[in-house]
Amino acid sequence: MGWVFLLLAGGLEVAFTTSLRMLIKTPNSILLNVIFVILVIASFACLQHAVRSVPLGTGYAVWTGIGAVGTVIVGGLFFGESLPPIRMVFIGLVVAGVVGLKLIEA
Numbered sequence: 001m002g003w004v005f006l007l008l009a010g011g012l013e014v015a016f017t018t019s020l021r022m023l024i025k026t027p028n029s030i031l032l033n034v035i036f037v038i039l040v041i042a043s044f045a046c047l048q049h050a051v052r053s054v055p056l057g058t059g060y061a062v063w064t065g066i067g068a069v070g071t072v073i074v075g076g077l078f079f080g081e082s083l084p085p086i087r088m089v090f091i092g093l094v095v096a097g098v099v100g101l102k103l104i105e106a
Contacts, residue, residue, distance in 0.1 A: 002053030003102070009046035010066025015039045017071045021079060058101050065098040 016039035023032050043063075051059040069091050075081035 002050045002059075005046045006050035006054055006059055006062055007066065009043050009050055010063050010070065012039055012043035012046060013063060013067030014070030014074060016043055017067060018074050018078075021075070054105065058105055062098050062101055065094050069094055069098075 016036055019032060019036045019039055023029065023036060026032060047059060047063050050063075054062075072081075072083070072087070072091055076083040
């Protein structure tokens with residue numbers, strides 16, 4: 001069950017970084033500020049729950065890996081950030097690292 005919470009925590013990290021990007025464009029939005037804070041709290045709560053059964057170092061690495069990969073993809077798809085092939089190669093290495101951590105924990 002810890003891995004489910006870890007995946008959820010990573011997805012929520014992507015959501016809060018995306019909302020942070022939106023806040024940069026509309027810094028006075030109270031609603032976006034509230035959404036950002038809720039997403040951060042939810043992400044950390046899921047991470048806290050996950051590391052009860054997943055080793056802390058693995059949980060943190062996977063959480064940040066999911067957040068980094070997801071945020072790069074969201075940035076490319078929705079915010080026009082560049083996704084050159086070399087960047088995708090390195091993102092693939094992050095994914096490989098996350099998968100590798102899961103495999104050794106299984």
